[in-house]
Structures are given as C-alpha cells and as structure tokens.
Amino acid sequence: LIAALKVHNAIPVAVGSGTINDLTKLAAHLTDRPYMCVATAASMDGYTAFGASITANGAKQTFNCPAPQACLADIDILSKAPTEMTAAGYADLFAKITAGADWIFADALGVEPIDDTAWSIVQDGLHEALADPEGTKNGDTKAVTQLTEGLMLGGFAMQWSKSSRPASGAEHQFSHLWNMEHHLNNGEHISHGFQVSIGTLAVTALYDLMLKTDFENLDIAAALKQWPTLEQLKEEALSIFKATDFPEIGWQEAKAKYIDHQELEKQLQTLKNNWSNIKKRLATQIVPFEEAKARLATVGAPTEPEHIGITKEKLRETFVRAQYIRRRFTILDVAVRTGYLEQWLDQLFGKDGVWDITT
Structure with missing residues (x-):
C-alpha cells in the first residue's frame, strides 16, 4: 500500500473496519498524506481516533499517526453487518x-x-x-x-x-x-x-x-x-x-x-x-x-x-x-x-x- 501511494498523487480511503482502517491510517501517515474512512461495521472505536493497532515483529503494537480527515458511516450498511x-x-x-x-x-x-x-x-x-x-x-x-x-x-x-x-x-x-x-x-x-x-x-x-x-x-x-x-x-x-x-x-x-x-x-x-x-x-x-x-x-x-x-x-x-x-x-x-x-x-x-x- 505504501509503495502504491508513493507513485500516485492520491488520497487513500479505507472502506472497511478495523484492520483495513488501521493499515490505511498507518500507510497514509508514512507517506505524509491525509486519509478518510468509510465504516462498514460498528465494530470498534478506532475509526475516529489517532493511532493504528498493527501487528509488527510478532506483537500487536500501536503506532502514533493522525486520525482521518473524515469518516462516513451509513447506518443502513452498518445495520446489515x-x-x-x-x-x-x-x-x-x-x-x-x-x-x-x-x-x-x-x-x-x-x-x-x-x-x-x-x-x-x-x-x-x-x-x-x-x-x-x-x-x-x-x-x-x-x-x-x-x-x-x-x-x-x-x-x-x-x-x-x-x-x-x-x-x-x-x-x-x-x-x-x-x-x-x-x-x-x-x-x-x-x-x-x-x-x-x-x-x-x-x-x-x-x-x-x-x-x-x-x-x-x-x-x-x-x-x-x-x-x-x-x-x-x-x-x-x-x-x-x-x-x-x-x-x-x-x-x-x-x-x-x-x-x-x-x-x-x-x-x-x-x-x-x-x-x-x-x-x-x-x-x-x-x-x-x-x-x-x-x-x-x-x-x-x-x-x-x-x-x-x-x-x-x-x-x-x-x-x-x-x-x-x-x-x-x-x-x-x-x-x-x-x-x-x-x-x-x-x-x-x-x-x-x-x-x-x-x-
């Protein structure tokens, strides 16, 4: 994801829940650009928060990175998760x-x-x-x-x-x-x-x-x-x-x-x-x-x-x-x-x- 972002002048959008959001959040931070997310399940509180919880070196770690610029959540979609x-x-x-x-x-x-x-x-x-x-x-x-x-x-x-x-x-x-x-x-x-x-x-x-x-x-x-x-x-x-x-x-x-x-x-x-x-x-x-x-x-x-x-x-x-x-x-x-x-x-x-x- 980081490699793809480096060669494109694009804003990443995370469409998904926990893991997808965290990976996109960290990749956006490491490529010095904002990102946004579209929640697909009411499954966690990390959509709107700073930090990404990622498994690295065999252990779950929290990386310090900014929150999204915007977060969208369609209740009709979330209700069917x-x-x-x-x-x-x-x-x-x-x-x-x-x-x-x-x-x-x-x-x-x-x-x-x-x-x-x-x-x-x-x-x-x-x-x-x-x-x-x-x-x-x-x-x-x-x-x-x-x-x-x-x-x-x-x-x-x-x-x-x-x-x-x-x-x-x-x-x-x-x-x-x-x-x-x-x-x-x-x-x-x-x-x-x-x-x-x-x-x-x-x-x-x-x-x-x-x-x-x-x-x-x-x-x-x-x-x-x-x-x-x-x-x-x-x-x-x-x-x-x-x-x-x-x-x-x-x-x-x-x-x-x-x-x-x-x-x-x-x-x-x-x-x-x-x-x-x-x-x-x-x-x-x-x-x-x-x-x-x-x-x-x-x-x-x-x-x-x-x-x-x-x-x-x-x-x-x-x-x-x-x-x-x-x-x-x-x-x-x-x-x-x-x-x-x-x-x-x-x-x-x-x-x-x-x-x-x-x-």
Whole structure:
C-alpha cells in the first residue's frame, strides 16, 4: 500500500473496519498524506481516533499517526453487518464503563485527573447507547445508530486527549496481554471486541468484590509491608515474563508507575479517608457483573473465557500479569497496592466463585 501511494498523487480511503482502517491510517501517515474512512461495521472505536493497532515483529503494537480527515458511516450498511462484528463493537463500547471506573480511581487517588471534556464525550450518553443489546443484535436502526455514535465519540475523546485513557482501562490490558502472548482460539485470531468482552467481565467481577470491601478500615501498615522495592519489582516482572519475548516491556511499564513507600502510604490514606465518596462514584459507574454478562450474551459477545480459548486458570494468571504490561493506573493497581488481589482472586476462582477452578 505504501509503495502504491508513493507513485500516485492520491488520497487513500479505507472502506472497511478495523484492520483495513488501521493499515490505511498507518500507510497514509508514512507517506505524509491525509486519509478518510468509510465504516462498514460498528465494530470498534478506532475509526475516529489517532493511532493504528498493527501487528509488527510478532506483537500487536500501536503506532502514533493522525486520525482521518473524515469518516462516513451509513447506518443502513452498518445495520446489515455481520452480527459478530456488531457484537464486538458493543463489547468495545461496554468496556468504556470499566475504563471510566478506572479513571475515577486514578482521579480520586491523585494519579491522573479526569479531563472533563473527554469524560463527557464518552460517558454522557454511554449507558443509553448500551441500553438495547437485543435491538443492536437484530440490526435495529436506532440501536445501531446509538452504538455507532458511542464508538465514534470514543475515538473523538481519544483524539481530544491524545490518549486512550478515556476509552481504555484494565479490560484492555487483558486483551493487550493476550495479543502479546500470540493467543489464538483454534488457530484463529480473536477480534479485539471479543477479547475485551471477557476482559470487561473479568474487571467487572473484580469491581463487584471491591465495592463490598471496607477500605475505611484498610490496614495501611500491612499494605506497606508487602510492597516491593524497585529492585524486587524488577525481579518479579522479569521472572513473570521470562518465558515470553517481552520481559523488558513488563519491567519498564511496571517501573514507570512504581511509587515508593512514602507515596504509597499517602495514596492509601487518601483511599481510606475518602472511600465513602469514591465508592459512591464507582457504584454509579459500574454495571453489576450479572447484568453486564446478560447484556453481552444477548448481543452475541463471548461471556466465558473458554469462548475465546482462554482457560479459567489462564484468566486467573492474566489478572496478575496484565497490570505489568501497561503503565496506566487501574483497579489492578489498586488491588495490588492494597494487598487484596490474591484474596479477591481466591474468591473469584474458588469454590462457588464466578470461575470456580477447584473442581
């Protein structure tokens, strides 16, 4: 594509969805020209955003390149797209719920303040856009229009903030890790939206447990005692990823968000002192696990890890590993810093848990 563009004075137009859009976006950037896209499925939020997610050197990577000059979406066409593509888009939009909760945490603990404009662009109409999963699956014009608008707005918010923070949290870290591990399901790649569907449910289940936790009585001394030194963190990260081709990425990303014991104590004290207010904000944001699972099932998205070739054991490992591969602050970091991660995972994967692996 790059070779063809170099010998023609033409503006590339991407007619398609995720992969076609990303390839065209990157090729246009590398040949120093604008491009536009024509969406053919409401399958992802990347149409209107900067950056292209491309597999290079064996791993999915995000390349920094401009958003399109224009994006066209004919709802009649999108309504007739394959149902699995629409389901993937619905799951990608649903992920903005947990991503928003992660941003609330980052804001409340002084890690990354919420950008009011970006927040409003994504969150103001989000719950309404997700309200009719059955209509979305059946190609109902109103439901698909709301889904498409929600996805496009997600891209606009990322474009506004020059960051994926408004649209991506811990649930996307699950997907990123599986891509980096070259995970396939029966030899086939899994769509981004379907990976994120499982990631979103995993994070939602964690939020359900966290909202039942009394952080007003958090044992800060115990949390500080279990917090590693930077050198210990390096050993952990390199050990966890020693069998992969990206151990250094795990270490560098973990290092980028590491804080010392003094800063951790301050952060945990903020959590403890303000838990009542933080909890209210999170409870308003999060859709409970069973409802989230029902909606995603209705639209046709995967709701069990096995649906995308992930065992329950691997899902548990992902909870531990995912927070190392991105420096973004999420609920996974809260779980680690408070010392609750293993306890919550024992509940999720223990007897009568959401993903019981004891039988």
